[in-house]
Amino acid sequence: METKMSVLDVARPDVDHDVARQVIAERISVLCEEGVEQKAAHLATIVSHYGAHPFTPLEQTRRTMGLDREAFAELLHLFDSVPELALAVEQGPAGKYWSNTIKPLNAAGALDAAVERRFAFPVSVGLYPGPTCMFRCHFCVRVTGARYAADALSPGNEILAAVIDEVPNDGGTTMYMSGGLEPLTNPGVGELITQAAGRGLDLTMYTNSFALTDATLSRQPGVWDLGALRTSLYGLNDEEYEQTTTKKGAFSRVKANLQRFMHQRQERGSDIRLGFNHIILPGRTGRLIDLVDFIAELNESSPDRPLDFVTVREDYSGREDGRLDGKEREELLHGLDAFVEYAERHTPEMTIDLGYALESLHRGVDAELLRIRPDTMRPAAHPQVAVQVDLLGDVYLYREAGFPDLEGAHRYVAGRVTSDRSLHDVLREFVESGREVQPVAGDEYFLDGFDQSVTARLNQLDQDVADGWGRFRGLVRAS
Ligand code: SF4
Structure with a gap:
């Protein structure tokens, strides 16, 4: 049986252009009298283009479509008059870029303020409290041996506390802790978290979880006041971890830390959300199924409170050694399907966020990875x-x-x-x-x-x- 397509579907990669044109023509026929079919065809082109290539300047699109300015302006007016068309763009393969990044910033007025070079308090404030890090990841830009002096800790924590106090808690600003270096190497981090929670801020901490031990948690119970704890994962066994972080036995320790943490979270009935950041490094595109197995094994430590989320990304750094070659991207194209399907069966309660580029790839369009240059x-x-x-x-x-x-x-x-x-x-x-x-x-x-x-x-x-x-x-x- 044929399902009726709606305007919301027109940027999906598998949609036939003629069908998209018809659906849009029906919708805009009440808004314009002449040239409905042609305008609908043009709008279908625009929606499907921006659904996959969100960064294109309008003038470039106009030129590519061979339209004069008047005709193009009329189309843009029509686009604005039909809100479903903007929603359709978000359903395109690059939809994550629109929904995760651009819409919230648009809604806050932050992008307009930046374009107009007006002051506005930032939508996102990151606190980097870590004085050092126990890892030495090969892709990390940090300078080996460089750290903050021990006597910077106490005044530094006072400064960070003051920043927490001045962030408006009207929902307009999100705050997170990350690095820079590793947040859990700061012995005052728990107090800062408690202070942020006391102001109603839903704080996420990015950590390598190497120091997420019972000893840390008993010295810093404030860690339990986090909204979310996101662990950056550097491999799925000790050997891979050592290759990436140069630290021996680190995977076993992180795994044991997380098993205990999940068990305690379940015991305490804590609301803290737990998840992983996983970057697909060259040579490891085939490990996504193992990632699910690893998470399923962790979930055995707290069957009633399984891991909440995983984000999977390519290396965005732009460095040559982080780039996946053509063969690996091809493997990933199929690997992502298998990963998502496998995760649905083995870790059904886990949310998977593939981000803009991998989500596009998963939906059959190999999106351009952004490469901002000087x-x-x-x-x-x-x-x-x-x-x-x-x-x-x-x-x-x-x-x-x-x-x-x-x-x-x-x-x-x-x-x-x-x-x-x-x-x-x-x-x-x-x-x-x-x-x-x-x-x-x-x-x-x-x-x-x-x-x-x-x-x-x-x-x-x-x-x-x-x-x-x-x-x-x-x-x-x-x-
Ligand atoms: S854990 Fe983070 S801060 Fe530490 S070396 Fe690795 S990437 Fe750098």
């Missing part, structure tokens, strides 16, 4: 969207810049939070002074996948405004 980085960065604060109170403009002694990274410090200078003060001054950082080769590695997506979106919005399409900038805006 010449496409934005000298004013995007402090209206996200900043990160380290133990010295230094406010970093990009997520991968907050490491001690990292060459060139100090240029991306917007300013320092002190006892008499708040994060608000630092950011207002940075934005209103018009200060810029001129990127040089290698600076692109300071951007993580999120920073890259935001940069691409802002560049697109700037281009649309410059091309005279400001009224329609970015195609899909706040909804």
Whole structure:
């Protein structure tokens, strides 16, 4: 039996263009009298294009479609008059990019503030409390041996506490703890978490979980006040862990830590959400089924409270040694299907987030991985969207810049939070002074996948405004 397709489906990769055109024609026939079929065909093209290629400037799309400005503007008006078309774009293979990153930032007005270079308190504030890290991951940018001095801890924690206190708890800003270095190496991290929870902030901590031991938890019970604990996973056995982190026996210890943590979480009836970040490294595309087996084994430690989520990503760093070759991408194309299907059977309660690029691949479109380069980085960065604060109170403009002694990274410090200078003060001054950082080769590695997506979106919005399409900038805006 044939199921009726709706406008919401028109960006799905398996949809026939003629069928998409008909569905849209039916919907817009009440809105325009002439040329309905042709306009519908054009709108189908636009929706399916942006569903898979979200960063295209409007003028480029107009030229590719061979339309004059008047005809294109009429289409954009029509697009805005039919809200289902924007929703259809989100159903496309690149939908995660729209729904996870762009929509929340649009709704908060952060992207407009960045384009207009107005001060706005950031939507995301990262705290980097770790003074050191016990691993030495081969892809990590941190400088071997570099750490924060022991006497930086106490004043640093006071600064971070002050930042927690000034973050508006109106739901407009999310806060997380990460690094930089490893958060659990800070003996005051539990108190900071409790303070954030006391202000109603749903804090996520990114950790390698090597120090998530009973001893840490008894010294720092505040860890239980986290909203979520997200463990970065570096392999599925001791050998893989050692190859990646150079630490012997680390997998066994992380696994034992997590088994105990999950067991205690169940015993306590704790609400804390637990999950993994898993980056697919070259040579390990075939391990996704083993990942599910590992999680299923962990779940045996707390059958009533299984692991909540896993995010799987490619290496976004842009480094050559992180890139999957053609054969591996081909394997991944099939491997992702098998992974999702296997996980549905063995870890049915776990949410899988494949992110923008892998979700596209999973849906049959090999999406372009964003590659922001120094010449496409934005000298004013995007402090209206996200900043990160380290133990010295230094406010970093990009997520991968907050490491001690990292060459060139100090240029991306917007300013320092002190006892008499708040994060608000630092950011207002940075934005209103018009200060810029001129990127040089290698600076692109300071951007993580999120920073890259935001940069691409802002560049697109700037281009649309410059091309005279400001009224329609970015195609899909706040909804
Ligand atoms: S990636 Fe994380 S765990 Fe690995 S060395 Fe860097 S800070 Fe430590």
